[in-house]
Amino acid sequence: xxxxxxxxxxxxxxxxxxxxxxxxxxxxxxxxxxxxxxxxxxxxxxxxxxxxxxxxxxxxxxxxxxxxxxxxxxxxxxxxxxxxxxxxxxxxxxxxxxxxxxxxxxxxxxxxxxxxxxxxxxxxxxxxxxxxxxxxxxxxxxxxxxxxxxxxxxxxxxxxxxxxxxxxxxxxxxxxxxxxxxxxxxxxxxxxxxxxxxxxxxxxxxxxxxxxxxxxxxxxxxxxxxxxxxxxxxxxxxxxxxxxxxxxxxxxxxxxxxxxxxxxxxxxxxxxxxxxxxxxxxxxxxxxxxxxxxxxxxxxxxxxxxxxxxxxxxxxxxx
Numbered sequence: 001x002x003x004x005x006x007x008x009x010x011x012x013x014x015x016x017x018x019x020x021x022x023x024x025x026x027x028x029x030x031x032x033x034x035x036x037x038x039x040x041x042x043x044x045x046x047x048x049x050x051x052x053x054x055x056x057x058x059x060x061x062x063x064x065x066x067x068x069x070x071x072x073x074x075x076x077x078x079x080x081x082x083x084x085x086x087x088x089x090x091x092x093x094x095x096x097x098x099x100x101x102x103x104x105x106x107x108x109x110x111x112x113x114x115x116x117x118x119x120x121x122x123x124x125x126x127x128x129x130x131x132x133x134x135x136x137x138x139x140x141x142x143x144x145x146x147x148x149x150x151x152x153x154x155x156x157x158x159x160x161x162x163x164x165x166x167x168x169x170x171x172x173x174x175x176x177x178x179x180x181x182x183x184x185x186x187x188x189x190x191x192x193x194x195x196x197x198x199x200x201x202x203x204x205x206x207x208x209x210x211x212x213x214x215x216x217x218x219x220x221x222x223x224x225x226x227x228x229x230x231x232x233x234x235x236x237x238x239x240x241x242x243x244x245x246x247x248x249x250x251x252x253x254x255x256x257x258x259x260x261x262x263x264x265x266x267x268x269x270x271x272x273x274x275x276x277x278x279x280x281x282x283x284x285x286x287x288x289x290x291x292x293x294x295x296x297x298x299x300x301x302x303x304x305x306x307x308x309x310x311x312x313x314x315x316x317x318x319x
Contacts, residue, residue: 002271004293005039006032007206007282012050024284029058031286033065035293041178041204041280043071043112044097045081052100060102069108069176069204070097071142073115073123085115087126094130108176110140120164121171128172140176140204141165146187157187162195169199178204178280181273183214183266184235184247184314189273197274205270208279210314213241214266216248234317243315250311254304260295263288267295269308 011025042051072093075082114120130136146157177196181188196203209215221238224231251262270279281292
């Protein structure tokens with residue numbers, strides 16, 4: 001069984017801003033590292049910039065304990081995001097991330113989104129130069145969402161990302177791919193995960209707890225703060241959250257047999273997809289970070305896996 005990483009984004013971006021407190025988040029980072037979550041995943045756009053600054057505060061004391069992943073290629077504009085894959089922008093972004101993270105080298109530097117105005121080979125080539133300069137150790141790519149790439153186009157999940165991966169692989173090796181993977185979003189299992197496995201490429205499973213839904217701690221109709229991404233998510237309307245409760249109930253049944261939590265079962269399922277798979281659940285609290293790390297010790301049985309496979313697929317508000 002592999003290890004669980006830590007997605008740092010919720011500490012300063014996209015989720016429940018009223019609960020984002022720097023000192024508490026710093027304690028959570030230290031608790032995660034103490035529990036064995038060595039992979040810390042952040043990005044310059046989270047905040048923007050404040051998430052890297054937060055991670056940098058933790059790294060100041062514990063750089064040797066952490067494997068640091070950050071990202072470039074997305075710029076926060078006035079209420080929107082803009083892809084910027086120009087080589088000069090990539091070089092400047094890397095230098096700025098190094099300063100904020102208080103480190104001499106980034107372990108994994110990921111392209112957050114390819115720029116449609118710049119050939120992806122040019123962006124990737126600039127990132128490869130950073131490896132040659134000793135500023136970065138390895139390169140990765142974040143996958144474009146499976147549903148957005150296939151809806152209305154007839155394309156299979158992650159079709160666009162797979163084409164891009166094949167192109168950049170000719171320029172410099174891909175060390176990791178980050179994409180959503182969970183019991184309620186299994187699309188990466190079809191082709192993206194096999195692509196990684198066949199090439200010895202690591203897979204960072206983003207949102208492995210279904211944006212918190214699979215933890216069983218969310219109540220249908222509870223509401224979310226306006227700047228919380230779940231306030232606009234098609235699976236977090238009161239009606240759809242209620243309709244998807246059988247999925248949570250099934251995860252909870254498995255958890256009760258093991259004396260575990262639903263979150264640990266959901267993470268153990270992701271870990272079971274392969275030794276090259278590392279789930280990176282996000283959290284702002286020490287308690288959840290330690291609980292999530294404990295999923296690495298949970299081994300699901302054949303009966304567990306059969307029950308989880310038989311659960312109904314998650315519904316969207318447009319289904």
